[in-house]
Amino acid sequence: MRLISLSMLKPDMVLAKSLYHRDKLILKEGCDDLDKHANALKNLGFDYVYVEDHISQGIEIPDAISEETRVSCKRILRQTIDDFENKTVVDLSDLSETIHNIIDDILSNEEMQVSLNDISASDEYTFAHSVSTTVYSLLIARQLGYSKIMLEKLAAGALFHDIGKILIDKKILNKVENLEPDEAEYIKQHTTLGYGVLKKCLNLTELSRIVALYHHEAMDGSGYPTGIKAGELNEVVRIVTVADTYDALVSDRCYRQRWNSNQAVNYLIEHAETKYDTKLVSAFIRQIAIYPNGSIIRLSDNCTGIVKEQNKNFPLRPVIRVIADANENEVEAYEIDLMKILSITIIESEIESNFIKY
Numbered sequence: 001m002r003l004i005s006l007s008m009l010k011p012d013m014v015l016a017k018s019l020y021h022r023d024k025l026i027l028k029e030g031c032d033d034l035d036k037h038a039n040a041l042k043n044l045g046f047d048y049v050y051v052e053d054h055i056s057q058g059i060e061i062p063d064a065i066s067e068e069t070r071v072s073c074k075r076i077l078r079q080t081i082d083d084f085e086n087k088t089v090v091d092l093s094d095l096s097e098t099i100h101n102i103i104d105d106i107l108s109n110e111e112m113q114v115s116l117n118d119i120s121a122s123d124e125y126t127f128a129h130s131v132s133t134t135v136y137s138l139l140i141a142r143q144l145g146y147s148k149i150m151l152e153k154l155a156a157g158a159l160f161h162d163i164g165k166i167l168i169d170k171k172i173l174n175k176v177e178n179l180e181p182d183e184a185e186y187i188k189q190h191t192t193l194g195y196g197v198l199k200k201c202l203n204l205t206e207l208s209r210i211v212a213l214y215h216h217e218a219m220d221g222s223g224y225p226t227g228i229k230a231g232e233l234n235e236v237v238r239i240v241t242v243a244d245t246y247d248a249l250v251s252d253r254c255y256r257q258r259w260n261s262n263q264a265v266n267y268l269i270e271h272a273e274t275k276y277d278t279k280l281v282s283a284f285i286r287q288i289a290i291y292p293n294g295s296i297i298r299l300s301d302n303c304t305g306i307v308k309e310q311n312k313n314f315p316l317r318p319v320i321r322v323i324a325d326a327n328e329n330e331v332e333a334y335e336i337d338l339m340k341i342l343s344i345t346i347i348e349s350e351i352e353s354n355f356i357k358y
């Protein structure tokens with residue numbers, strides 16, 4: 001399996017993960033006439049799909065939670081956000097079972113290095129981002145040995161960290177062009193607004209609420225809305241800040257294309273200490289695949305390969321299936337384990353757009 005953009009679809013590709021839109025199954029895993037659906041998918045707001053083809057056959061792309069858990073969480077989240085918009089009091093009991101399912105999935109998959117990005121349609125971004133931020137937050141907290149009760153509080157805070165955006169003008173929120181300074185200031189209000197919105201919810205702890213208020217604060221005090229040094233805040237808030245940033249960077253937004261995992265991790269490392277808690281950034285990096293399974297990479301001997309599987313604790317040295325030689329001619333695939341051949345390194349990652357022929 002591998003992730004490709006719709007513009008790269010080829011006739012031999014089969015859909016490797018079912019696609020859902022507004023909670024409905026629209027294309028089932030195994031669909032083999034994908035190119036016929038490309039335009040319709042594009043119109044629905046999809047940009048990427050997971051496919052199986054001759055170079056990616058047999059490669060698994062692990063997710064921290066099951067597809068069923070992810071889909072049902074997004075469905076219930078949609079309903080809950082609707083309640084926040086339309087009701088004066090919001091009950092979270094429907095969501096608590098889903099939170100338990102996410103936590104159970106995460107606790108039962110301790111060995112896994114997560115490779116999967118949610119590739120929902122663009123109008124589903126809010127829900128996909130909320131669930132992914134929650135999953136990444138829980139992965140960090142699991143590393144730190146959090147209790148189940150603390151994981152639940154963290155998950156509830158992470159799911160609603162951006163809830164204040166329901167009160168922000170969608171035209172400004174989804175603006176493609178650069179924001180005017182007053183517009184940027186206006187969007188920052190989603191933090192204080194979110195904290196207020198969450199007061200509608202009686203069964204949410206204060207710790208979960210303050211995540212919405214403080215998730216854009218920075219370690220050096222350069223964040224917003226208060227400019228408090230994030231080190232003075234509860235660690236739960238700092239965890240969500242790391243997870244939120246990573247997922248925003250690896251997602252397509254109306255104003256920029258997604259970054260690859262390697263670029264997003266480098267960004268977190270570069271800004272550790274000033275913006276992010278270094279301890280949490282390193283805990284996070286241990287949980288995710290820097291070169292995700294299924295991504296096309298270039299090796300230092302100029303051969304091209306596809307990442308087959310991870311070597312635990314050595315994220316820079318996965319197992320590679322080599323698919324092309326140094327002259328970019330396709331070869332009969334063979335595998336090399338970068339833990340065994342230390343003279344070769346990965347020099348370029350997720351180079352799909354440059355290597356159209358694959």
Ligand SMILES: [Fe+2]
Pocket residue numbers: 161162190215216
């Ligand atoms: Fe936010």
